[in-house]
Amino acid sequence: MFLRSLPCQSCARTMAGLLSMVLLAGSAPAQNPPGTPHNEVLIKNALVMTATHGNIPNANVYVKDGKIAAVGKDVSAPASATVVDAEGKYLTPGIIDSHSHIALDNDVNEATSPVTPHMMMIDAFDYQDKAIYHGLAGGVTTSLLLHGSANMIGGQAVVIKHKYGANRDAMLFPGAPRSIKFASGENPKRVYGGRDQLPSTRMGNFAVQREALVQAQDYMREWDAYEAKVKDGDKDATPPKRDLKLEALADVLRGKLLVQIHCYRADEMLTEIAMAKEFGYKLRAFHHALEAYKVADQLAAAGVGIATFSDWWGFKQEAWDAIPWNAVMAMRKGVRVAIKSDSEDFARRLNQEAGKTMRYGGATEEEALRMITLNAAWIIGVEDRVGSIDVGKDADLVIWDGYPLSSYGVPSKVFIDGDLYFDRSLPGFGMPHYKEGM
Amino acid sequence: MQTTRNFVRCRLAPRFLLAYLCLCTPVLAQQEQVALRGGKLLTVSHGTIDDGVVVMENGRITAVGSVNLVHVAKNARVIDVKGMTVYPGLIDSETALGLTEISAEPMTNDLIESSEEIMPHMHVYDAFHAESELIPVTRLNGITNAIVAPANRDTLPGQDSFVQLAGRSAEEMLLVRDVALPLNFSGEQRRDERGESRKFPSTRMGLAAQLRQTFLDAQDYAQRWTDYEKRKADYEKAKSEAPAKADDKNQGKDKKQPPSPPKHDLKLEALLPYLEGKKLVVLAAEEANDLETAVGLTREFNLKFVLNHISHAQSVLDYVASLKVPVIVGPIYEDPKPDERYDAVYSLPAQLNKRGVKIAFASYDAHNSRNLPYQAGFATAFGLPHEEALKAVTLNAAEIWGVADRLGSLDVGKTANIVVANGDPLDVKTDVKQVFIEGKEIPMTSRQTRLRDQYSEQ
Numbered sequence A: 001m002f003l004r005s006l007p008c009q010s011c012a013r014t015m016a017g018l019l020s021m022v023l024l025a026g027s028a029p030a031q032n033p034p035g036t037p038h039n040e041v042l043i044k045n046a047l048v049m050t051a052t053h054g055n056i057p058n059a060n061v062y063v064k065d066g067k068i069a070a071v072g073k074d075v076s077a078p079a080s081a082t083v084v085d086a087e088g089k090y091l092t093p094g095i096i097d098s099h100s101h102i103a104l105d106n107d108v109n110e111a112t113s114p115v116t117p118h119m120m121m122i123d124a125f126d127y128q129d130k131a132i133y134h135g136l137a138g139g140v141t142t143s144l145l146l147h148g149s150a151n152m153i154g155g156q157a158v159v160i161k162h163k164y165g166a167n168r169d170a171m172l173f174p175g176a177p178r179s180i181k182f183a184s185g186e187n188p189k190r191v192y193g194g195r196d197q198l199p200s201t202r203m204g205n206f207a208v209q210r211e212a213l214v215q216a217q218d219y220m221r222e223w224d225a226y227e228a229k230v231k232d233g234d235k236d237a238t239p240p241k242r243d244l245k246l247e248a249l250a251d252v253l254r255g256k257l258l259v260q261i262h263c264y265r266a267d268e269m270l271t272e273i274a275m276a277k278e279f280g281y282k283l284r285a286f287h288h289a290l291e292a293y294k295v296a297d298q299l300a301a302a303g304v305g306i307a308t309f310s311d312w313w314g315f316k317q318e319a320w321d322a323i324p325w326n327a328v329m330a331m332r333k334g335v336r337v338a339i340k341s342d343s344e345d346f347a348r349r350l351n352q353e354a355g356k357t358m359r360y361g362g363a364t365e366e367e368a369l370r371m372i373t374l375n376a377a378w379i380i381g382v383e384d385r386v387g388s389i390d391v392g393k394d395a396d397l398v399i400w401d402g403y404p405l406s407s408y409g410v411p412s413k414v415f416i417d418g419d420l421y422f423d424r425s426l427p428g429f430g431m432p433h434y435k436e437g438m
Numbered sequence B: 001m002q003t004t005r006n007f008v009r010c011r012l013a014p015r016f017l018l019a020y021l022c023l024c025t026p027v028l029a030q031q032e033q034v035a036l037r038g039g040k041l042l043t044v045s046h047g048t049i050d051d052g053v054v055v056m057e058n059g060r061i062t063a064v065g066s067v068n069l070v071h072v073a074k075n076a077r078v079i080d081v082k083g084m085t086v087y088p089g090l091i092d093s094e095t096a097l098g099l100t101e102i103s104a105e106p107m108t109n110d111l112i113e114s115s116e117e118i119m120p121h122m123h124v125y126d127a128f129h130a131e132s133e134l135i136p137v138t139r140l141n142g143i144t145n146a147i148v149a150p151a152n153r154d155t156l157p158g159q160d161s162f163v164q165l166a167g168r169s170a171e172e173m174l175l176v177r178d179v180a181l182p183l184n185f186s187g188e189q190r191r192d193e194r195g196e197s198r199k200f201p202s203t204r205m206g207l208a209a210q211l212r213q214t215f216l217d218a219q220d221y222a223q224r225w226t227d228y229e230k231r232k233a234d235y236e237k238a239k240s241e242a243p244a245k246a247d248d249k250n251q252g253k254d255k256k257q258p259p260s261p262p263k264h265d266l267k268l269e270a271l272l273p274y275l276e277g278k279k280l281v282v283l284a285a286e287e288a289n290d291l292e293t294a295v296g297l298t299r300e301f302n303l304k305f306v307l308n309h310i311s312h313a314q315s316v317l318d319y320v321a322s323l324k325v326p327v328i329v330g331p332i333y334e335d336p337k338p339d340e341r342y343d344a345v346y347s348l349p350a351q352l353n354k355r356g357v358k359i360a361f362a363s364y365d366a367h368n369s370r371n372l373p374y375q376a377g378f379a380t381a382f383g384l385p386h387e388e389a390l391k392a393v394t395l396n397a398a399e400i401w402g403v404a405d406r407l408g409s410l411d412v413g414k415t416a417n418i419v420v421a422n423g424d425p426l427d428v429k430t431d432v433k434q435v436f437i438e439g440k441e442i443p444m445t446s447r448q449t450r451l452r453d454q455y456s457e458q
Helices: A009-024 A130-137 A186-193 A202-231 A244-253 A266-279 A296-302 A326-332 A346-359 A365-370 A374-380 B002-012 B014-029 B134-139 B191-197 B204-245 B266-275 B288-300 B314-322 B348-354 B369-380 B386-391 B395-400 B447-456
Strands: A040-049 A055-064 A067-072 A082-085 A090-093 A095-100 A140-145 A153-156 A158-161 A179-183 A258-263 A283-288 A305-308 A337-339 A397-401 A410-416 A419-423 B034-042 B048-057 B060-066 B077-080 B085-088 B090-095 B143-148 B160-164 B174-184 B280-287 B304-312 B327-329 B359-361 B418-421 B432-437
Touching (some): A090 A095, A095 A283, A095 A346, A095 A374, A130 A140, A130 A419, A202 A266, A258 A266, A305 A326, B090 B369, B090 B395, B134 B143, B204 B288, B280 B288, B288 B304, B304 B314, B348 B369, B359 B369
Antiparallel strands (some): A090 A397, A140 A158, B160 B174
16 A cells, blocks of 8 residues: 555565565555655544543544644645555554563573672663564554562663564664663662672662762772863873673763662662762653652652552562552652563563553543553653654554553554554454565 | 242232132142243254243243234233343353352352362362352353363362252252262373372372272272172172072071171262263363373273363364364363463364354353453454353353253243343343342342442442
């Protein structure tokens, strides 16, 4: 259906491949290769759930150059645009998973030291992992792939778009801010305590974290002094030795990284807030945050969001006080709340998880939707780019069979940057750009 | 509450005792009649009644029907459920409820006796913890009954119990003890551990051989007891005839010792009702090859079985249908294999239903058992008719577990396990408003609601 013109000669082979696939697929529409500029799509007659300004029934969304170009009842498009009729269906922004460990081929934790801020998750990113496809088929278009929670200070995340079948670099979210994973509580205790190493207690946890931050302060001071000398024209100034670990932490102190903290218990959230204040960095979000409802006022005051489960509980001691009303109770106190997966399984049905917040605590439909779109985008720091159906945002869109915030919502088609990446009606894997063995 | 109040009044007012007796007698002798009126009834067995009434008395359903047709006693307590949906309590066909409290804390878990592969003499009822905090959490979502099974790391991990999720003690909650015997053959039963320690069995061949030997031993054991019973009967008979021959000269010479019984073996004894086809084996396999091997084993020993999981047996569903046994299906959230389409497991319930296979859903969980209905709902998005999905968490389960005379539908005579909710039972948005178990209004509280209320104050 995007087969207007062959964009370039070198694409011809790909096109031939796609065409043969299309022929095999019978009536399936033709596609132009992902990322082709000037793709134009008009999604018509959908119930558009914008996530920012309510629902628009029987509305159209015009997509051009991978961006949302127009939204509304009377929106039309040039004849060159591919028309997708979504009558009787729902259209939402692409779902955003603000806590994921997929596509890392089990390289989630560099659990050899409790402080590893120089680990870069992109170095482990396995872009061929089928879990990316499974999430895509559940409507997920963007995920934050985080380091695990074995370490008090883990590694730096990578933000991906679920363009399964595209090459590795095409899957990276361009210009996404850097995030770093911190952790607290039982996991670091268990991992290192189990080896009779520091930390084995919550005292140990926070001592390790503070010590690392103090070292980073010293490191930053050395570099600041050096740069000041250079600035003053001191030609004899010698740069301090670069230390990747401390450099990453210095970036935390300089506010260059979004700090994402794995934290369950209320008291630990307060300690983390206090430590951030002491060292002068800002926290972006507490992840899991199952006791956020106990300290929601303090979280709101500190401007920290949460990325939480809808109703998971009891899997460990620090999840024993989890209640399914957590998300809405925290939200009502002014905390920005996202529902995340932290699981290959849940990533495939985050829409249902968000739907549960309407039942547990009475989130409105739009509030529930934001927990897996705009609020999740904010946690990742890409809220200006994705997370709602607004003009100028990336055309990451999901057409749903069935009401999305229910047990019955299933993605029918998923677009990323205006390209169709998943189509339930297609045979095989349902991915127009993917062929097994690619 | 009503009962208590009337009772107190009777005792405090002896002067009016006679007058009160008229009022109190029915209350003292039995529960009051309670009528849920005006709701949409999903009977499961005979369709939907839009403006219906369900009457409960003495823990049983005594009337079900349209408001116009059902007579409600004058003194009945009538609860207006207009706008609500009323349906039978849901049944979770495999859980670990009562065997676990906090997953990561070993001392709160009694899930599996993993020292040996063959442990049919483990009884879930011996560990079932009636006071578990998970039980109120689960029943608040309308789940009133469940199979409690040991974890699946052994091929024969022990015997399941069928429970009711309310009661003063385990005694009251365990409706059917040893209701079924799980036989796990998913190819994963402790193979790694065994492999490392080089202990038998470490392969599927080993697991199968061990099972076969076990069942042969049990048959042999049964035979030894049969022989013994026969010898004993012969002896008793001979003895009873003995006095008549008391003067027989040869008596001393022929005198027989009473036969001694074989040694008891709890393990083998536990298997006997299953070998006799009196009880159900729950045969778990994931993939086609394991399924066929496992079915072959049960055939060898004429076991009566239902299938469990079969999450990756899509290629042999016609074969599954030909077995004419029910399937406990799922969890449908199981990840597809890399070469499978994303919805290969999601659509399994629909595929089985299409082939006429009776299915029931299970959470295979404890903490998340409360999400059982959503799994059934999700399966409808992949082609399972809604009515069948609801059956698969109610009546089908009751039939499979042999309790359909008591549970699984809104029918006169059945136990009054009834849920009142503000909408579709299978949808995540639906809020359960009231649960009745054996006609009793269950307090809609749990540890979680208490925490919610505690931190909502301020």
